[in-house]
Amino acid sequence: GENVEQHPSTLSVQEGDSAVIKCTYSDSASNYFPWYKQELGKRPQLIIDIRSNVGEKKDQRIAVTLNKTAKHFSLHITETQPEDSAVYFCAANSRSNTPLVFGKGTRLSVIA
Amino acid sequence: DGGITQSPKYLFRKEGQNVTLSCEQNLNHDAMYWYRQDPGQGLRLIYYSQIVNDFQKGDIAEGYSVSREKKESFPLTVTSAQKNPTAFYLCASSIGGAQETQYFGPGTRLLVL
Helix, strand or coil: CCCEEEECCEEEEECCCCEEEEEEECCCCCCEEEEEEECCCCCCEEEEEEECCCCEEEECCEEEEEECCCCEEEEEECCCCHHHCEEEEEEECCCCCCCCEECCCEEEEEEC | CCCEEEECCEEEECCCCCEEEEEEECCCCCEEEEEEECCCCCEEEEEEEEECCEEEECCCCCCEEECCCECCECCEEECCCCCCCCEEEEEEEECCCCCCCCEECCCEEEEEC
């Protein structure tokens, strides 16, 4: 089945700098890659997703890139702000009737 | 995600007791999921259901049971066989299979007395 590896597990950046989180997946048939943000004690919320027919997607300060050949996808946050501090999870699908497989998460701290 | 509700927000379990966590959605989603999250850890899949009256075990189903008698509801029972139930439990739903976005409920924190 699908296996998703996420790095780094923790990341600290200065406010205003960029943050990059990378995930690799194992199933070449995967075609849907969402990213979730989870603030302390709250539910994970979808922040951006990408499907395998595109290589990049942007939404304001957030972007996701996908390299199907290398089987990895990355989350890019520019001009980080303290409210970006949270745990971020990547995920990938596998066969169409099995649930998303999640990475173990990255705890991002933005230092003011 | 506002269409998924979980109750209660906090739940206390006594030794040897079964407890049931509620999950309801009004999004008309076919698929529903239960995840367990331990402090500082990721999401581990307990059970999932793609359609009413059908469900499958996830990675950590031992000590848990579910039912899916209605499309809107997917309750999770934590049985006395689950020896370490203290965790944050998240329910999610999606329109269909794993091609679709999952939306999460607010979670239930289960504590053992």
